[in-house]
Amino acid sequence: MEEVGFLGLGIMGKAMSMNLITHGYKVTVWNRTLSKCDELVKHGATVGETPAAVVKKCKYIIAMLSDPAAALSVVFDKDGVLEQMCSGKGYIDMSTVDADTSSKICEGITSKGGRFVEAPVSGSKKPAEDGQLVILAAGDKGLYEEALQAFDIMGKKSFYLGGVGNGAKMKLVVNMIMGSMMNAFSEGIVLADKSGLDPHTLLDVLDLGAIANPMFKMKGPAMIKDDYAPAFPLKHQQKDMRLALSLGDENAVSMPVAAASNEAFKKARSMGLGDLDFSAVHETVKAASKST
Ligand SMILES: NC(=O)C1=CN([C@@H]2O[C@H](COP(=O)(O)OP(=O)(O)OC[C@H]3O[C@@H](n4cnc5c(N)ncnc54)[C@H](OP(=O)(O)O)[C@@H]3O)[C@@H](O)[C@H]2O)C=CC1
Ligand SMILES: O=CCCC(=O)O
Numbered sequence: 433m434e435e436v437g438f439l440g441l442g443i444m445g446k447a448m449s450m451n452l453i454t455h456g457y458k459v460t461v462w463n464r465t466l467s468k469c470d471e472l473v474k475h476g477a478t479v480g481e482t483p484a485a486v487v488k489k490c491k492y493i494i495a496m497l498s499d500p501a502a503a504l505s506v507v508f509d510k511d512g513v514l515e516q517m518c519s520g521k522g523y524i525d526m527s528t529v530d531a532d533t534s535s536k537i538c539e540g541i542t543s544k545g546g547r548f549v550e551a552p553v554s555g556s557k558k559p560a561e562d563g564q565l566v567i568l569a570a571g572d573k574g575l576y577e578e579a580l581q582a583f584d585i586m587g588k589k590s591f592y593l594g595g596v597g598n599g600a601k602m603k604l605v606v607n608m609i610m611g612s613m614m615n616a617f618s619e620g621i622v623l624a625d626k627s628g629l630d631p632h633t634l635l636d637v638l639d640l641g642a643i644a645n646p647m648f649k650m651k652g653p654a655m656i657k658d659d660y661a662p663a664f665p666l667k668h669q670q671k672d673m674r675l676a677l678s679l680g681d682e683n684a685v686s687m688p689v690a691a692a693s694n695e696a697f698k699k700a701r702s703m704g705l706g707d708l709d710f711s712a713v714h715e716t717v718k719a720a721s722k723s724t
Contacts (some may be wrong), residue, residue: 434458436582437490439483439506440527441468441515443662444553445496447560448526454479455585462486466564482511487521495525499671500533507537508667519545522575526551526567530604530675531597536682538571538596547572549579550596552603553587556662557646558650564588568606601679608676608690609688610647611669615693617648618714621655622721631656646698651711660705660712669708669713 434457440447440588441463453459453475461472462480469479480486483506487493493513497503503525507513513523523541525548538548549571559565565587569576576592593599624634632636635652638644644718654660673694696716703719705712 435438435490436460437462437480437486437493438477438496439463439486440492440496440498440502441472442496443665444526444556444560446472447557448494448496448565450475451561451563451585457582457585460489470592472595483507483513484511486514487513487516489524491520492522492524492582493521494582495527497525497527498668499527499606500529500675501530503527503533503537507540513545514540517541517544517546521545522547522549522578524549524551524575524579526553527661528552528603528607528672528675529600530678531600534596534600547575548596549575550599551576551579551583551590552599554603554606555587559560559588560586567591568593568599568602570594571596597601604672604676604679607669607672608687611673611676611697612645612689612693613645614669614710614713615696615717617652618655618711618717621652621714622717626721638696651709654709655711655714658715659686660708660714662707662709664710665706666700666708666712669710670694670701670706675695 436457437460439462441461449461449472450461460480461469461477461479462483463469470655497506523546525537534550549569551567551569554566555564559689563585567583567587567590569590570593593602596634621631624631638648677690677694696713700713
């Protein structure tokens with residue numbers, strides 16, 4: 433799998449494709465905003481003018497796109513993946529989408545004779561840059577095994593979870609927990625501050641106890657400074673909460689904590705914070721505590 437196509441060069445796709453290039457892969461890239469290909473080209477990538485052009489050239493194609501609408505559009509629309517998909521090619525979608533979207537993409541790819549793996553990832557911008565993602569794969573087992581070498585470059589651990597949909601569902605469960613934790617964490621920082629405690633001391637205390645975790649440690653100091661430079665854009669976290677809640681609906685799982693967290697992320701989007709890091713949900717707690 434030394435020659436791959438890569439569709440979507442956002443925060444994650446750029447870092448992941450760069451890693452493949454620096455590990456010796458020949459990579460052909462495409463991005464909706466084509467100018468974002470320039471930096472990859474400087475490092476040796478070639479550009480495909482359309483998703484179809486990338487598929488024509490490459491046996492294996494990886495996608496890392498924002499949401500279900502983007503993932504579907506790149507496959508099914510004009511100049512899309514399906515136009516050149518055929519037997520012998522493999523399509524690996526690493527975007528975070530719901531199981532239904534993934535199944536539709538799988539049907540499209542396999543109807544043309546191709547093979548499909550979904551492989552959403554846990555881990556954000558820095559793990560993507562460092563090749564330390566956790567890969568949650570499902571679908572065609574043979575394609576998964578052929579992709580492992582590339583997964584090992586992009587990630588520190590790959591899980592094979594069975595049939596299409598299981599990777600998507602695992603990712604949504606993980607991000608549902610993460611989004612709820614971020615809301616509780618934001619409330620804790622504001623509560624500490626408003627009750628006269630030093631929020632930095634709160635971070636030190638948290639870091640030594642049973643709920644210590646890399647997210648609190650990494651995001652906490654920046655949140656206290658109101659620094660929300662995007663690693664994981666808030667609009668994507670809200671998309672994941674929405675999709676996780678829908679998975680909860682389908683399975684009759686009551687999730688009041690996740691539902692409240694989704695409302696906070698929606699509020700943050702309405703405040704114009706969607707392109708900032710998801711930790712900017714902290715601003716909704718600050719705004720609410722100002723009005724009391
Ligand atoms: N950032 C993170 O920490 C993580 C993100 N994820 C998931 O990975 C995916 C990508 O995230 P991230 O890189 O942060 O997102 P970005 O917003 O940085 O990038 C999104 C990418 O999708 C493309 N895109 C959006 N809409 C369309 C469309 N209609 N047609 C074609 N391309 C489109 C964008 O193109 P353009 O440049 O033209 O806008 C861009 O390449 C998401 O599903 C996200 O939930 C998973 C783990 C961590
Ligand atoms: O989907 C984004 C996940 C971000 C992370 O795992 O840190």
